[in-house]
Amino acid sequence: MNAQANGQLSWSRRRALALLLQGGMALGAGAVNAAPSATTVAPKFNPDGSEAHWPGNSIICHVDKRSETFMALLDIHQNLMRSGMLHRIAVLPPASYHMTVFNGISYPARHLDFPTDIPPDADEAFCNAWWLAKLKVFDLGCELPFRLRVLPVEQQTNLYNIQFEPVDAAENRKIRKLRDRLAQALNYRLADHDSFRFHITLNYFYSTMTSEEQRRFFKLHQVLAGELIRRAPVVELQNPEYVYFDGMYEFRPQLLLQNQRPA
Template sequence: MAVFAERRRHRRGNRIAVQSQRLTSNVMSMSVPDPVHCSHVGIKFNADGSARRYPGNTISCHVAHDSRLWQTLRVARDGLARTEGARCLTFLPPGSYHMTVFEGATDHVRVAGLWPSDVPLDAPLERCTKHLEQKLARFDMCCKMPLRMRVADRRDQDRPGVLVLTPFDGEENRKLRALRDRLSGLLMIRAPIHNEYVFHITLAYPVERMAPACHEAFLATQANEFAAVAHAVPVIELGLPSFCTFEDMHSFHAQRDLVSSLVPRAVTPAKGPRA
């Protein structure tokens, strides 16, 4: 029995190592978008677009369901869904819309930089999540709210299904980057693209490669849809981030809201699904 158990652990370790290599490559590609890649197939999604189990944790701001932003994102989603290229994408449920503030850990990616350095690489994800949540319980963001973003320039919207955001101004950029640096030091996670991380809201993932002409037409439509979002919501205001867990890319469950001693009582997090 001990031999069989050891073999199972060895096979699981090999499988995680292969998936970690693929996901590490995906993370690195975040700073250099590949418009037609579908590298999440077999990891986050199946080829038919259905969600695969992909558990982990993250720190994110949910898009409030009663906000103008959420309404315009749904309109943009519907516009993209009517394009020829839509068949190459799997669209996320609007209830999942969020902006990641800081990437946490995922069960499938256990490599230095993407997993807390003070947690063993073979530790159960539940142990890792509990460890991070305990640290965050004592964390003060020490920054003013809300987080103010804007839709990035048209030339930057070159990832199908992804609304790229940028801090509203230099002050917001410094605030967000400093917050990410502090979270990195606290949680002992620092991705290779930590300094170049691109803020975004994902509406859909590619699951099939688009033909060049289809891809070009899709991006043109996407640029127009996202320009409409920018016009409707020139300043995107996001509330306090939450530490969330997830089992797949369709639902994110808030476990704990981060706090800031500089936040007036009237400012509250956007309410997403709670555990």
Template sequence: MAISVSTVNEVLATPNEHGIENGGWLSDQQEQRIEPVPKNDFPHQQYPRWIGHKFEPDGRVLPFPGHTIICHLPQNSSLYDCLLLLHNDLQRQDFAACYVLLPPSSWHMTVYEGVSDQIRKRTCWPGDCALDAPLESCTTMVREKLASFDLRSEPPFRMTIAGWEPLEDGIALKIVPASLDEERRLRGLRDRLSKLLRMRHPGHDTYSFHVSLAYMLRFLGQQDHQAISAFLQSYLKKLPKTFELGAPEFCIFDDMFAFQRELYLKKQS
């Protein structure tokens, strides 16, 4: 049985439980979801959030460089095999024109969101970097900080499948830590990374862990929404209930199709 995200978060909702001070940041309730800077020549209101930024309306990938901290989904895992069947099946559906599928080699769970060159806002950019600093120098600074960062515990991270994220921006498997101890470990890690890098994304405390499989190319009509939802629900029973992830990786990316590992986060001796 999947662990309820709301139940886990209610248990761990004590302010400053992980030992991080507010530091003048707004609370998650006050913060708004960060949106990419609109392009003057693109009708963003006609498309889902990331079309025109990460993808063209026809599914062609667009440059969207940045860096992030993720756990790639192991290719020798049963979940990877199951999702590969799902990926191949999604390509054959009548509603396949609604989305662009991500390459299986890119599948991952984001541990900490990192930065995007196209989103230069104080909450989403390291505090030690000027907002107009080149992405390359920002990446170098973050890499140097992470090289000596103490993960404090050894992988794996045990996760539980909790369903699907809402069909808004894309198709994503919703996952939660498999126990309260794992929840504390992951949330505490996010807090320590936030403090180290002096940045805190909106929704930091309530971030929903997930594995993205596709991005929506257009807003769904009722018929497509129902068809895709039913298709995805039918696959849930085919997926393993729990799975494991290895050490977090600091990765750079040019777009959403590939994440190149620069280093692993390690437990320091």
């Protein structure tokens, strides 16, 4: 990275921190007054903030580490680590940053949702391998990259993540059709399948915030979302990855979904 780029990154960090110290005054009134989502304590982390055992599988796109989106997310990570909220939040490592294309099986929640063609008492290894065999012959069936834009700051009310939407109607149809085909191939369709909001998760809450802490953290979150919009309003994602995980810190790729047939 050249000196000019380093200077721009440093300026971005200083600006974000300055805005936070100003109490978010640079945000529009509508953004500051928007209601944040509830900061529910996540079962994916222990009461001391350590990562809980939460195994499963999923289909995701990791954020390209060479992209401006990833560089901006690195600055967001640093600001979260300096936020004074580490007694409440578990900040995810940048290597984990991804966008979920299709939610897989969360084994601790298997009593709520489970594929219809797998025995309910099947172990994790069997389920993971069952999906792997199916996905090896699954045709991605669409052009890459996926292109999504960051939602406006006033809509960034989920304090766990940054939320996105496809850049246009054609891109939305492409991604939604892929999700529909995956649900059919894997015999697995969650209740929020049609309303699923694309996002990149930044942190989880392992301890309940006071109302004042939530107010301050909401302001910080919106400042950081605004910086991402300024620097990298559109994210481009390549082949989805079928991944295994034991918790929220690492998602281990097993297979890249590919176009099996020529266009």
